[in-house]
Amino acid sequence: MKPARFEYHRPGSVDEAAALLAELGDEAKILAGGQSLVPMLSLRLAYFDHLIDVSRLDGLRGITADGASLRVGAGTTEAAVGADAGVARAVPLLARATPLIGHFQIRNRGTLGGSIAHADPAAEYPAVALALDAELEAFSASAGRRVIPAAEFFTGLWSTALEPDELLVGVRFPVWTGRCGFAVEEFARRAGDFAIAGVVVALELDGDDRVARAAIGMLGLGSVPLRAPAAEAAAVGQRAGELDAAELGRLAMSGLEDIPADLQGSADYRVRVGAELVARAWVTASVEAAGSDRAGGMAASVGAIDG
Amino acid sequence: MAELPVRLTVNGETVERTAEPRMTLADFLRERCGLTGTHLGCEHGACGACTLLVDGAAVRSCLMFAVQADGLDVTTVEGIAAPDGTLSRVQAAMRDCHGLQCGFCTPGFVMSITALLRDNPKPTDEEIREGLSGNFCRCTGYQGIIAAVHRAAETVEKA
Numbered sequence: 001m002k003p004a005r006f007e008y009h010r011p012g013s014v015d016e017a018a019a020l021l022a023e024l025g026d027e028a029k030i031l032a033g034g035q036s037l038v039p040m041l042s043l044r045l046a047y048f049d050h051l052i053d054v055s056r057l058d059g060l061r062g063i064t065a066d067g068a069s070l071r072v073g074a075g076t077t078e079a080a081v082g083a084d085a086g087v088a089r090a091v092p093l094l095a096r097a098t099p100l101i102g103h104f105q106i107r108n109r110g111t112l113g114g115s116i117a118h119a120d121p122a123a124e125y126p127a128v129a130l131a132l133d134a135e136l137e138a139f140s141a142s143a144g145r146r147v148i149p150a151a152e153f154f155t156g157l158w159s160t161a162l163e164p165d166e167l168l169v170g171v172r173f174p175v176w177t178g179r180c181g182f183a184v185e186e187f188a189r190r191a192g193d194f195a196i197a198g199v200v201v202a203l204e205l206d207g208d209d210r211v212a213r214a215a216i217g218m219l220g221l222g223s224v225p226l227r228a229p230a231a232e233a234a235a236v237g238q239r240a241g242e243l244d245a246a247e248l249g250r251l252a253m254s255g256l257e258d259i260p261a262d263l264q265g266s267a268d269y270r271v272r273v274g275a276e277l278v279a280r281a282w283v284t285a286s287v288e289a290a291g292s293d294r295a296g297g298m299a300a301s302v303g304a305i306d307g
Numbered sequence: 308m309a310e311l312p313v314r315l316t317v318n319g320e321t322v323e324r325t326a327e328p329r330m331t332l333a334d335f336l337r338e339r340c341g342l343t344g345t346h347l348g349c350e351h352g353a354c355g356a357c358t359l360l361v362d363g364a365a366v367r368s369c370l371m372f373a374v375q376a377d378g379l380d381v382t383t384v385e386g387i388a389a390p391d392g393t394l395s396r397v398q399a400a401m402r403d404c405h406g407l408q409c410g411f412c413t414p415g416f417v418m419s420i421t422a423l424l425r426d427n428p429k430p431t432d433e434e435i436r437e438g439l440s441g442n443f444c445r446c447t448g449y450q451g452i453i454a455a456v457h458r459a460a461e462t463v464e465k466a
Contacts, residue, residue, distance in 0.1 A: 103441025
């Protein structure tokens with residue numbers, strides 16, 4: 001047995017889980033799929049006196065669409081997200097990022113909410129949530145439900161805006177309609193490894209082929225998932241065909257801080273990889289947007305560009 | 308630290324033991340149930356040697372505590388062959404295609420391949436490589452293992 005000792009709690013409802021968190025506070029940690037937490041415990045990178053297992057709570061699972069948004073229960077497994085045809089239609093970035101998370105054996109246990117609450121800067125779902133301005137639904141016994149914009153959620157390495165007594169219960173992703181294109185590009189040394197760098201791109205074109213909306217999320221390039229505001233601003237209003245994707249890649253890398261450097265690659269290397277991935281993802285998403293009309297029923301989008 | 312009761316189904320049989328909360332499912336099966344077919348390599352979710360089926364889903368048993376498996380249905384490599392010892396088509400194909408040398412990683416591969424072929428009976432070469440990317444083998448160079456998956460997919464399971 002490698003983890004330090006802890007007390008195990010398996011509440012029967014979200015309310016019970018929140019009550020336990022309120023009682024135990026900082027000494028407790030939510031255990032969802034455990035695919036990141038258990039390795040950290042086994043390596044003794046983390047210690048908790050109490051684990052609150054929410055992996056069986058039906059109230060945390062499920063995927064519901066209401067047209068303008070898609071809500072994914074925090075306890076929904078990555079495998080369930082990846083297998084859901086409604087997710088692929090409504091939020092293509094989520095569906096296309098899923099196969100890049102670990103391996104299928106990991107995705108069978110790992111959850112969407114667990115990945116986002118764990119907030120690893122090299123993880124896929126946090127970058128998707130940030131790029132799409134998702135709304136993160138927290139719940140606590142004291143304050144009830146609280147919505148946190150993704151832009152305010154990721155506060156540092158493995159750190160979030162969740163209070164010690166709050167758990168993440170769901171994530172609401174906006175559904176983009178119109179002439180949209182999406183792409184996920186990631187580079188890792190081996191399949192399933194955390195990416196050295198990765199990029200998610202969503203863009204919408206108007207009837208004149210100008211970029212109406214652009215969202216670029218980046219992973220592995222800082223201590224938190226990042227947006228690329230300079231590149232997004234440079235793209236909006238421009239004709240898609242006239243944009244220089246390589247220049248967007250360079251702009252996306254401007255102003256980066258805390259770029260990781262390790263045996264996998266120096267900070268300089270990551271920046272070069274990141275710029276190239278932005279350029280590739282931009283081109284792929286542009287091509288898809290030019291050929292699609294999502295309002296008219298999702299033409300030509302499935303499977304074309306899985307990274 | 309008090310041990311908690313754990314009651315689960317392992318390879319079709321009900322098992323009741325106790326475990327400290329921090330005992331992984333893999334350690335529980337090996338040390339409390341005497342089922343040492345499930346191997347532990349890295350013990351932090353990287354190598355795949357401890358892969359088994361929980362309620363039919365292939366998972367890493369080093370990343371799950373035994374107490375979390377309470378009430379669930381577990382299949383280990385010991386439960387894969389027929390009761391008379393006849394190898395499953397995956398096991399037979401691993402043998403026939405030289406899909407193992409030292410055999411340490413083999414139980415994890417057998418479980419991953421069993422789940423893979425159940426969900427995707429005719430996988431492409433790429434799908435096989437993707438599906439097995441979470442299992443490490445340090446002997447074979449993988450080619451024999453990939454050949455074994457193709458062979459197993461072509462084999463009709465005996466009833």
